[in-house]
Amino acid sequence: MSLGWPGPDVDSFEDLGITPELVEALAAEGIEVPTPLQESAIPIIRKGNNLVLEAGPGSGLLVAWAVGLLDRLDGEAESPRALVACASSGSAHRLAESLARMGSSSGLTVSALGGAWALPERADVLVGSVQALVDALSAGRVSVEAVEAVVVDQAHLLEDFGGIAGIERIFDYAPGEAQRILSALPMSTGVKSLVDRLFKRTMTVPEPLSDVPKRGEVRFRITPEPREEGALRVVEELLASGARHALVYCHNADRAADVGDYMTLHGFVAGAPGDASVPVWLGIDALEARAEAKGTEGLVVVSCDAPTDVDMLDRRHSIGDEGVVVVLARELAHLKNLGKRTGYETIPFPPPVDRSTPVTQLRDSVEQAMQEFDTAPYVLALEPLFEKYDPAEVAAAAVAMLRSKQAVPDRAPEEVRHATGAASAAGVPSWAKLFLSVGERDGLRVGDLLGAVTGEANVPGEAVGKIDIQESHSLVEVHDTVARTVIQALNGTTIKGRSVRVDFDRPRRTIKRPRA
Helix, strand or coil: CECCCCCCCCCCHHHHCCCHHHHHHHHHCCCCCCCHHHHHHHHHHHCCCEEEECCCCCCCHHHHHHHHHHHHCCCCCCCCCEEEEECCHHHHHHHHHHHHHHHHHHCCCEEECCCCCCCHHHCCEEEEEHHHHHHHHHCCCCCCCCCCEEEECCHHHHHCCCCHHHHHHHHHHCCCCCEEEEECCCCCHHHHHHHHHHCCCEEEECCCCCCCCCCEEEEEEECCCCHHHHHHHHHHHHHHCCCCEEEEECCCHHHHHHHHHHHHHCCCCEECCCCCCCCEEEECCHHHHHHHHCCCCCEEEEECCCCCCHHHHHHHHCCCCCCEEEECHHHHHHHHHHHHHHCEEEEECCCCCCCCCHHHHHHHHHHHHHHHCCCHHHHHHHHHHHHHCCHHHHHHHHHHHHHHHCCCCCCCCHHHHHHHHHHHHCCCCCEEEEEECCCHHHCCCHHHHHHHHHHHCCCCHHHEEEEEECCCCEEEEEEHHHHHHHHHHHCCCEECCEECCEEECCCCCCCCCCCC
C-alpha cells in the first residue's frame, strides 16, 4: 500500500497528536513545523503500522520515524522496547544522541552498543550497527521479549557491504508482531527484495509518481558543514557573474538571521526580499518572498537549506534557471529524488577549478570526488581505522596509495597507453579531443558541458581542458586516461533537452587527387 506525499496540511506537531513534552523537545531543537514526510509518517507509526520510508537525509527523515515511535512507547520494561539498526557504530552513536535528546522528555532512555553508553541492554531504545546488534542478540546479551518495534535506518548503505543478511537475522530474533520500519534512498533491488519478504501489510511514503512533466533545471553545489560557508561562496560567484540580488532561502527565522549575519560579516549585506539597497535577500516562506521579489531583474535563487519536499523545491526554484541548492553530501540523493518527482533536472554546479599548482590540483581533485561520489559506503568501511588513527592521516594514506597506483586503464588501446606513459613521464598530461553533438543553437554554455562531464562521468575538473562550443556541436579536451569513460557516460544522455552523441574528434582527411 502506498500513501501520497505530502500528507495532511498541518501547522504544528500538536496537530498530529504528539504529547506536549515531545513537542517542546522538538522546539528546543528548532523543529516546530512538520515536513510533508513527517505529516504522512508520524500518524502511521503512532498506530503501530509497518512503514517503508523512501526518503533520505534532508527530508526530515529522522524525526519522521523517531517522533511517532517515541510518542507511542513507554518505559516500563527494563529491556529494549525498540531496536534501531544502522550502517556503522559511528552512525549508531550519532543516532542515539539525537534520539536521547528527544526521548528524555518522555522519560525514555536511549543507548547505543559500543562507545560510552551505560547499560545499553536496559535502555528503552537500543541503537546499534547491524553487526553489533546481531552479535548482542546471538550472544543473549539483549532481551527481545519486550521489543515492540524494529527500525532499519538507511538500508541501502548496508547493502553495499553485505548487511542485508544481518538485517534478516535481526528480524528473526525480534517478535513476529513487532512493528517494522525501514528507510532507504534509493530503494535498491536488494532492499526491495528484503521488504517483499519480511514486511507484510506495509505502507510506503511517499508514493511513486508517473508522467511528471519537465519543468527545467536545478543546479546543486555539495558542501561540507557549516553549509552557510558553501552558500556564501555560491552567492559570491553568482553576484560576480552579473546577478544583482541573491535570494537565499532558509528553513526558519532563526536560521535566516544566522545566515544573514554570516553573509553581512563577509561584506555581502543581507536584508528582506525587495530591499534594493542590499545584494542578499533572506527568504523563509517561498510564496511571500516571491511576491516581494516579483519583477526584479538580475535575481538568482540560492537554497542555503535544502528543500524538504516537492512543493518547497518548486516554489523556490521555479523563478529562473540560474538557481543553486547548497546540499550536504548525504542530502544529494534526497535532492535528486525531489527533482525526479517535480520534473526538474538536477545538474552539478561545480566550483571554479584552480589549476595553478600541483598541490592545488590535488585538493581540487579530492574535493571533486567528494562532491560526485557516494562516499557513505567507504566511510562505513574505513570507520574502524578512524578509531585508531586521525581521519586526516587515513585520508592522506588513501591519497598516497591512489597516486602510487594510478595507471591507464587496460582497455585503452596500446598506442594510447604508450602516449600517456610518455606524457606522464614528462610531467605533462596527454589530451584527447572529443566531439559532442550539441552546441550554441541548443543554448549550451561552458558551465553546462563542464557540469555534464564532471557530474555524469565522475571526472575531476582538472581532467577537463579547453571547451569550444560551436553552432551545431562542441569540442572538449579531456585527459586521455578518462576519454573513454566520458564517451561511455555521456553517450545517449540529455544536455539542454537534446540527446547527445559523443566520440573522439576525428579530423577529416584530405584526399589527394592525381594530377591530370
